[in-house]
Ligand SMILES: [Fe+2]
């Protein structure tokens with residue numbers, strides 16, 4: 001038994017060594033040939049015992065055939081797992097029938113012989129490498145495999161508790177552990193790609209007694225969703241998510257009285273609060289394996305496009321794209337807890353952001369964000385400029401502020417017998433918009449189920 005697990009471990013180490021060699025030297029260099037031989041011998045021996053061997057990479061953990069191999073190993077395997085992660089590979093399956101040439105092809109692909117934008121599995125296919133599959137791991141107990149609000153709620157809850165652990169660790173003076181942080185981001189990324197709507201809906205939850213941790217998770221979710229909609233590479237999307245998760249970590253040094261103060265902060269208190277951007281950057285710079293983006297975002301996330309925020313006296317600094325994205329997520333989520341926006345309506349928050357938009361947020365990113373969160377999603381009740389109230393039937397693909405609305409209540413609040421459909425994006429002959437949405441309406445105020453009006 002012990003022998004078997006040793007063989008598995010040897011397989012991974014030999015694969016890692018071959019990949020490292022092939023990334024440094026030509027494939028026929030003696031060093032590489034020797035390493036390849038070792039890997040091939042291990043692989044073929046294991047394949048004689050069973051129909052396949054699976055190497056999984058989850059966060060920093062390597063798993064062979066579902067037995068967890070905990071490899072605390074130093075640089076060699078660390079580089080290997082990082083390489084897999086960057087190429088978005090979670091699982092490599094070797095199947096019986098794999099030849100020496102197939103295994104060599106795999107090593108070449110992992111070592112970076114393929115052109116940048118081609119995925120490893122596509123490259124293997126074009127090179128006719130067979131009996132090797134590249135894919136994603138289905139993690140046990142990972143509720144992000146399911147969709148729907150219940151599944152999203154599970155993901156969301158465990159994400160918040162991991163966020164809390166990270167925070168408490170950092171507060172206790174240890175550096176935040178990158179492994180659970182990365183796992184959390186992995187979970188959220190999957191959920192965002194599978195069922196964005198449900199997860200985003202949760203970020204609107206108002207009853208929060210754990211503001212700090214839900215804020216971490218919400219900003220991460222809203223950032224990952226934006227990164228995906230910008231079509232960023234998966235590895236970069238995850239870095240954005242991590243940076244977003246940790247953006248306020250410097251607040252572990254902010255006194256709790258200031259952090260939880262419900263009233264406006266005094267000048268002195270605000271000055272103390274402002275330190276969290278510098279503190280955060282310094283914590284994250286010291287945290288091993290944090291993407292370089294994380295301290296940058298922590299430092300920049302209150303600067304604003306026109307540098308009107310803090311730290312003060314920063315001129316001539318080009319803000320990172322990730323900062324621009326995180327800032328939008330950060331402010332949007334912070335407004336959730338403000339009194340004035342207690343309805344929790346996305347539209348009220350978006351409107352507040354648009355009111356100060358010029359010079360504060362990146363206009364294109366803000367517009368895309370509004371599209372993403374759905375300013376007036378189908379099924380929501382809205383008040384029109386004519387004082388009539390209707391239900392949104394369709395969103396305009398290009399202009400989230402101008403949906404199609406079925407008018408159901410007159411300007412005097414009477415329920416109409418004959419509903420009317422208007423396209424608020426249409427102009428009249430003078431070029432004006434006769435209909436415009438003013439704001440969202442809370443359906444409980446009109447005692448109506450908007451879905452029944454659709
Ligand atoms: Fe902050």
Ligand SMILES: [Fe+2]
Pocket residue numbers: 215247248330
């Ligand atoms: Fe924040």
